[in-house]
Amino acid sequence: MPNSATLNPYNGSHYSNKLEKSTIYGSLGTGKQHLLAFFPFPISCRFILTKGIILFSMISIVISLVLLMYLAYRGYSVLILAPLMAGLAVLLSGDVTQLLPIYTETFMPALGKYLLQFFPVFLLGALFGQLMADSGAAASIANWIMRVLGPRHAILTVVLACGILTYGGVSLFVVAFAIYPISKVMFYMADIPKRLVPAAIALGAFTFTMTALPGTPAIQNTIPIPYYGTNAFAAPGLGIIGGAIMFGLGMLWLMSRARKAKAAGEGYGDHNDGVANEVISTDHNISFVSSIIPLILVIGINALFTYGIFEGMDLAFLKEKFPALNVKGALGLWAIIISLVVACLWLIIARLRHWTNLQDTINKRAYGSMLPIFNTASEVGYGAVIASLAGFAIIKEFVLGVAPGNPLISESIAMTSLAGITGSSSGGLSIALQTLGADYLRLAQENNISPELLHRVAVMSAGGFDTLPHCGAIITLLAICGLTHRQSYLNIAAVTIVIPLIAVATVITLGTIFGSF
DSSP: OOOHHHHOTTTTOOOSOHHHHHHHHHTSOHHHHHHHHHSOOOHHHHHHHHHHHHHHHHHHHHHHHHHHHHHHHTTOOHHHHHHHHHHHHHHHTTOGGGHHHHIIIIIHHHHHHHHHHHHHHHHHHHHHHHHHHHTTHHHHHHHHHHHHHOGGGHHHHHHHHHHHHHHTTOOHHHHHHHHHHHHHHHHHHHTOOGGGHHHHHHHHHHTIIIIISTTOOOHHHHTTHHHHTOOTTSSHHHHHHHHHHHHHHHHHHHHHHHHHHHHTTOOSOOOOSOGGGOOOOOOOSOOHHHHHHHHHHHHHHHHHIIIIITTTOOOTHHHHHOTTOOHHHHHHHHHHHHHHHHHHHHHHHHTTTTOSOHHHHHHHHHHHTHHHHHHHHHHHHHHHHHHHSHHHHHHHHHHHTSSTTOHHHHHHHHHHHHHHHHTOHHHHHHHHHHHHHHHHHHHHHHTTOOHHHHHHHHHHHHTSGGGSTTOHHHHHHHHHHTOOHHHHHHHHHIIIIIHHHHHHHHHHHHHHHHOOO
């Protein structure tokens, strides 16, 4: 059996760029290395063959990504698509004999690791959102904002209601279901086109509170914590600036579209949704103050443990019992878990006499949280398989080579691109950090860039191209509102893609000049 020195077909070659050839060769599987070493090809032929294998592997990755995006858009479950498309990429790369080993030793461990890290956050977040909805707290908050601002400010009311709920930890899907009935009545009363309702909900639920504002318990803001050793409040000043840009420009866009529609004589429209006969219910048996307390608990307790209790504790003893534990990264997750547990318990106990079917509420969310986390975990497994293929080494070098003096730019491109491909900010973020997180952390340390700044740029960037037309959240939102892509997608794209990317560019610029703050 030839050793590694004789296996490398570039050893002793006259090529000047030995580093490139070593990198390309090293990205091949051992089987392909032995195959090239076995046949007495001239060195130049071996180089061409190696290049060909790498190129074909890259093409296989692109094919699997395109199919994943297309089939997800057509409505097929990512839970099934992810392993199938990963297997297709392996087969097209020529690694037929490694198909099952890669599935059991690469795909499944990556999926399992993600579940171990984030299952409690998904479960508790879903449960908290359902408790807020079934208790009437979510609708109570929306109604209070409506009474304060009035129907004349329908767009602002919807955006603020969605923003407050999502920043407090309520899932964006729960928010969409809870706020839509109120939104359509308010838009009807203000005679604003119904086609703007999805964009207003998306601005409040899918943008500044999901990725920018410090402390948000959104899963997107949680994912980078174990990779970068940060917490949910990473780069708070930059996050607030980014969030203000998203909110401010988003409101300007929606208000300008509403004014343009009014000038053209366009009103709410005829949608046969029965809105003319609907009245916004205010019978929730829960006050605004009682409704807002659990949201304050989520943010407040998270901050208390992050900057108070955990800061004053000596947790070095944990490394003795759990040597592999990343204490700094775990603390950020633990703070979020504790805050969600306390908020859920408060809602259950405070409303104990008013629950009609508490068991159903708890069970519904326990089961309902399974699909989102397994979908995302499957995408992480897919990313791990792609990262193991020969072609990914070249893709990785290219991505990391973008703006080599500023890894924030490269990181932003990687995060938003993968979010766009998967149609999911959490899925794209998870894949990118699984495959490139350690490299970005290393580059950041080499360039004196704070991990907190890396965290905030990664999360905000994942909230860019994630809402392309095939995004499951967008498809669901339009279905809830009874509208189509043709009617509403342009405005959704403006507030969830274009404006967030402007905010990301601003944060990268400020972070590069002033550092993390």
